[in-house]
Amino acid sequence: MKAAVCYEFGKPLVIEDIEIRPPAPGEVKIKNVATAVCHSDIHLVRGTLPFPPPVVGGHETAGYVEEIGEGVTGFEKGDPVVVSLLISCGECRMCITGHPNLCEYPWERGADSPYRNQKGEPVDQGFLIGSFAEYTVVHKSQVVKLPPDMPFDAASLLACGVATGFGAVVWRAKVELCSSVAVIGVGGVGLNSIQGASLVGAYPIIAVDVNDAKLEAAKQFGATHTVNNTEVDPIQAVKDLTDGRGADYVFVTVGSPQALEQSIPMAAPRGSAVWVGIPNIKDTVTFSPFPVFREERSIIGCWMGNTNLKNDIPKLVTLYQLGKLKLDELITKRYTLEEIDEAMETVERGEALRNVIMF
Ligand SMILES: [Zn+2]
Ligand SMILES: [Zn+2]
Structure with missing residues (x-):
């Protein structure tokens, strides 16, 4: 099958034919139709994640079930499905x-990767999906069935x-009606926090970003106010929009230490700073503990929106079908696998919300 392989960090990906083994017991083989490009994929090909090359990135994919491993029930060949990096044993x-x-x-594949290049060397499967390829083999827990009329790119x-940004608001923080929300970073994750906040009836919903085009997009997704933090002090700006109190919930969808530090004084007394974006594993942050202690602020960690895949993805599909969850509007452009470097670069430069590779 054709795949986009990273042989050297920071270099263009190599489009080549590689081998994929059949699904082992408990696994499913998927024929990819659409794979979105996420910032984590860019981290992977730049070498800031623990996946040594050669490696295939890609972890937001939808397609058809192609082959079913031993002991897997509930799927048939040809079922439309979405695949996530969330993998679970069901027993811990x-x-x-x-x-x-x-x-x-x-969970680790290591040398047991389902991919081999033409020299017979193992090619790592990024995020246990590696879907910048025509097919992938994943664990059954990563796969959720879709209704037949669901478009694959969406x-x-x-x-x-979507699960990460929306889930942070709805499933992790459980934002209440009319509580105030600020979202620092309104890209492919933060816009979904904005639309989650809008759906649960938060007010005001304040988008904070450095990029005016993204702030403009945030309004389409339900932001009631925007703050460009290159122009004003974002903490003061959020306080000014919330009667001087700060926001009841501050979602940080970027991993920068500065944004994480800002989120605590940006939160109201009894408010919460919810840390959603992936920080660099080597970073540290510095903040005064006093506002956390004296006014009972909380710091809430949030991994992948606290998403319970098999339960929550069907809810997101329903919201999309009802016209309450915007997905098509998140897609900036569709690319072929051969154009993947361009698709990644425009995301990296902040010019795209989400780009999708179509097979
Ligand atoms: Zn991602
Ligand atoms: Zn488990």
Whole structure:
């Protein structure tokens, strides 16, 4: 099959034919139709994530079930599905208490990658999906069935960016009606926090970003106010929009230490700073503990929107079908696999919300 392989960090991806093995017991082989490009894929090909080359990125994918491994039930060849990097055993403490996004089983493929290049070398499968390729082999827990009329490009977005941003608001923080929300970073994740906040009836909903085009987009997704933090002090600006109190919930969808530090004084007394974006593993942050202590602010960690894949993805599909969740509007452009470097570069330059590779 054709795949876009990263042989060297920072270099163009190599489009070449590689081998993919059949699904093992518990696995499913997927024929990819649409794979979105996420910032994490850019981190992967730039070498800031623990996936050594050669590696295939791509982890927001939708397509058809092609082949089913032994012991897998509930799927048939030809089923339309969406695939996520969330993988779960169904048996550990986190899984049985309803948090499969935090599954404690040590999932790793390493040398057991389903991909081999023409020299017979193992090619790593980024995020246990590696869907910048015509096919992928994944664990059954990563796969969720779609209704037949769900478009694949829109569906691919559900796997990561939409679930993460929307889930942070709705499933993790459980934002209440009329509470105030600020979202720092309104790209492919933050816009979904904005639309989640809009759906649950938050007010005001304040988008904070450095990019005027993204702030403009945020208004289409339900932001009631925007703050360009290159022009004003974002903490003061959010306070000015919330009777001087700060926001009840501040969602940080970027991983920068500065944004994480700002989120605490930006939150109101008893408010919460919700940390959604992936920070660099080597970063540290510095903030005064006093506002956390004295006014009972909370810091809430949030991994992948606290998404319970098999339960929550169908809800997102329903909201899309009802016209309450915008997905098509998140797609800036569609590309072929051969154009993948361009698709990634425009995301990296902040010129695209989500680009989608179509097979
Ligand atoms: Zn992602
Ligand atoms: Zn588990």
